[in-house]
Amino acid sequence: MRIVPGMIRFVVCALLTLACGQARALDPDEARHLLLRTGFGATSSEVQRLQPMSREQAVSRLLHDMGREAVTPPPGFTANAHPDWPAQWRSKDEEQKSIFNRARDAEAAELKAWWWQELIATPSPFTERLVLFWHGHFTSAMDKVRAPNYLFAQNALLRAHALGSFRALLHAVARDPAMVRYLDSLNNRKAGPNENFARELLELFTLGEGHYTEADIKAAARAFAGWHNDERAGVFRFNVREIDDGEKSFLGRSGPLTGDDVIDAILEKPQVARFVTRKLWLELVSDAPEPRELERLATVFRSSDYSIARLMRAMLTSVEFWAPRSRATLVKSPVELMVGAIRQVAPEFADTKLLVEYGKRMRQDLFNPPNVRGWPGGTAWISTESLLVRREALARLTSGIPADRGFAGDMSRLLLASPPLVAAIGELRGRQLVEALLLDPSYQVK
Numbered sequence: 001m002r003i004v005p006g007m008i009r010f011v012v013c014a015l016l017t018l019a020c021g022q023a024r025a026l027d028p029d030e031a032r033h034l035l036l037r038t039g040f041g042a043t044s045s046e047v048q049r050l051q052p053m054s055r056e057q058a059v060s061r062l063l064h065d066m067g068r069e070a071v072t073p074p075p076g077f078t079a080n081a082h083p084d085w086p087a088q089w090r091s092k093d094e095e096q097k098s099i100f101n102r103a104r105d106a107e108a109a110e111l112k113a114w115w116w117q118e119l120i121a122t123p124s125p126f127t128e129r130l131v132l133f134w135h136g137h138f139t140s141a142m143d144k145v146r147a148p149n150y151l152f153a154q155n156a157l158l159r160a161h162a163l164g165s166f167r168a169l170l171h172a173v174a175r176d177p178a179m180v181r182y183l184d185s186l187n188n189r190k191a192g193p194n195e196n197f198a199r200e201l202l203e204l205f206t207l208g209e210g211h212y213t214e215a216d217i218k219a220a221a222r223a224f225a226g227w228h229n230d231e232r233a234g235v236f237r238f239n240v241r242e243i244d245d246g247e248k249s250f251l252g253r254s255g256p257l258t259g260d261d262v263i264d265a266i267l268e269k270p271q272v273a274r275f276v277t278r279k280l281w282l283e284l285v286s287d288a289p290e291p292r293e294l295e296r297l298a299t300v301f302r303s304s305d306y307s308i309a310r311l312m313r314a315m316l317t318s319v320e321f322w323a324p325r326s327r328a329t330l331v332k333s334p335v336e337l338m339v340g341a342i343r344q345v346a347p348e349f350a351d352t353k354l355l356v357e358y359g360k361r362m363r364q365d366l367f368n369p370p371n372v373r374g375w376p377g378g379t380a381w382i383s384t385e386s387l388l389v390r391r392e393a394l395a396r397l398t399s400g401i402p403a404d405r406g407f408a409g410d411m412s413r414l415l416l417a418s419p420p421l422v423a424a425i426g427e428l429r430g431r432q433l434v435e436a437l438l439l440d441p442s443y444q445v446k
Contacts, residue, residue, distance in 0.1 A: 023054050028413060031058070033327055036417060036446045037284050038062055038316070039125030041340030044414060059316045063309055066163045067124040070156070075114045077107040078152055082234035085147070107148035112359070112366045113352035115155065119339045120347075130162040130308075131155065132335060133283055135367075136374035138173045138205060140182040142367045149234060150178035151367050166276060166306035170205065170263055175236040177229045183372070185227050189242045193221035198262075200372055206266050208275045212251065219250040224259040273302035277311060284315060286326045287378055293320050328418035328445045331381045334362035336446065337390060341397055344415060345407070345434050349397060358393040362386055382444070391439055398435040405430055416442040 026034070031050040035042035050058045088100050122128050140154055154176050161169035173179055174197075180186060183197040198220035202212045226242035229235065248257045251265045266272060277298040281289050297314050304310040320326060332340070338358065342349045359365050363386065369375055411433060412420055420440045428436050437443060 023056075026051050026053060026055065026058055030055070030322065032414060033322070033417070034058055034062070034316070035125075036340075037321075037330075039129060039340075040119070040336055041344045042414060043344055047414065055322060056317055059313060062126050062316075063163065063313060065124055065126075067122065067127045068160050068162075070118045070159060071123065072114060072118040072121055075107070075110045075148075075152060077110060078149060082149060082232075083147075085231040101146075104146055104148060108142050108367070109353075109356065111142075111148045111152055112356045114152075115366050116339075116352045116355045116359070119335065120342050120349075125343075127159060127162055131158045132333075133280070134158040134162060134169070136369060136377070137279065138169075138176075138179065139369045139372055139374040140176075140178040141369050141371075145178050145181045147178065147181065147234075148367075150176075150181065154178040155367075161308075163309045163312065164307075166301075166308055167267055169308075170267070171260065173205075174201070174224070174227065174259055174263060177234065177236050180227065180229050180236060185224060186229060188221060188225050188227065190222075190225045190244045193218070193225055193244070195221040197221070197224055197227075201263075202266070204373060206272045206275060207269060208271070211269070211271050216250055219248040219257070220259075220262045222246070222248055223250065223257045223262045227259055267306065270298070270302060273298040273306070277301055277315075280311065280315065282378070285318075285321050286329050288329075290320055293318060328442070330446050331377075331379055332444055332446050333375070333377065333381055334359055334364040334390070334393075335366070337362075337444070338393060338397070341394060341438055345411075345438070346397055346401055349400060354396070358389070358396075361389045362393065387444075390444065394438045394443075395435065398431060398438060401431045401434060403431045407434060411437055416440065417446050418442045 028047055028051065031047045032042040034050065034055075035046055050061070053061065083100070083104070088097065091097055119128050119132075135155070135158060138154075138158070140151060142148065142151060145151060157172055157176060158169075161172060179197070183200055184194045185197050188194040188197065195217050198217050201220065202217060203209055222244045225244040226239040228237060228239040228242070230237040245256045247255065250257055250262055251269065253261065253265045255261075257265075274294065277294055278289055281294060281297070297311060297318070300314045301307070301311040315321060338355060356366070363370070363381075364375060407430070412425060415434075415437045420437065420442055422436060422440050425433065425436050425440065
């Protein structure tokens with residue numbers, strides 16, 4: 001290719017523009033955009049804290065401040081002895097079974113309220129956003145697992161690995177007691193392999209459809225035979241009598257492959273990085289992935305041996321993330337909608353039971369995704385019915401704000417990712433202003 005002077009000038013100008021964009025301090029809209037995409041909206045103090053920083057510095061600060069443990073005290077039931085599930089399954093006493101199940105239902109309600117509280121109280125909103133993302137990716141649901149202590153432990157697992165190694169997270173999830181129950185690994189035995197976990201490991205967790213064969217699923221199922229729980233102790237264990245140590249062929253590997261061998265073979269495929277990167281792009285950047293940029297980010301992810309932190313840094317400092325065309329294009333989930341409003345304008349709101357109920361009505365019931373694919377997200381959050389419930393929930397929240405409360409700064413610019421659609425908002429003050437902004441259609445997007 002012949003390089004001409006005009007082309008050189010173009011390249012130099014583009015590089016200088018990019019460098020200046022990275023080095024200069026954030027303006028308020030950029031700070032709000034970063035906080036909105038990596039958390040639950042922006043408060044005035046959070047915007048002010050980031051504003052003196054460049055894009056690179058602000059992203060570094062967010063990643064540095066990521067937590068690995070919840071700050072909200074654990075649910076009360078976690079201090080109790082692990083329920084004797086084998087005795088429950090063997091019991092023929094229907095009344096005793098009913099008492100047992102009601103106790104688990106009460107624990108489930110307590111667990112959901114606990115996570116809502118953590119979402120509101122966390123000093124690291126980006127941590128909880130990623131925990132929520134991984135909860136939808138590595139789905140397990142209360143309706144099937146029926147063991148709140150397992151799901152509490154899984155939630156802690158996702159938080160501990162949220163920004164760590166995807167490789168380590170994948171190996172840990174395969175041994176997670178909630179996942180073992182949810183995808184029927186308890187029934188995966190040497191003489192009769194259950195393929196549920198193997199299928200979802202390939203289709204939903206790592207590669208996506210079209211990148212494996214039915215023979216691969218069957219081989220993986222055999223490799224994971226015997227990966228069970230000790231249901232009396234409430235922990236994962238290998239059932240050595242059910243382990244299949246015979247020859248298997250999987251994704252080009254052959255031998256007496258174990259479940260860990262299967263996971264490592266999957267992670268050798270470049271498609272894993274592409275698949276996971278695309279899902280995170282749709283969550284954090286836009287609903288229209290740019291192929292070349294996705295490939296660049298996937299390469300960063302894979303070359304770092306699946307460091308989630310490295311991928312996040314590359315994604316959040318990318319030109320596409322900061323581009324004006326990427327802003328106000330994603331629909332907020334019900335959790336983002338409600339937690340953001342509380343953190344921004346109603347921090348005194350404490351009715352987590354009400355949040356649990358509205359979460360169900362808005363189809364984001366925490367610890368209970370609708371199916372193995374998790375919540376579909378995006379525009380699927382919006383329907384005629386859901387919009388009415390969203391407005392009702394926000395109106396209920398703002399009704400507790402004092403009518404004369406003062407709010408610092410330009411609330412329209414702070415709360416909305418795009419200009420309000422209701423022109424008369426500028427004439428309002430106090431609670432009326434906040435209520436109008438939260439009920440404006442622009443508050444539904446990020």
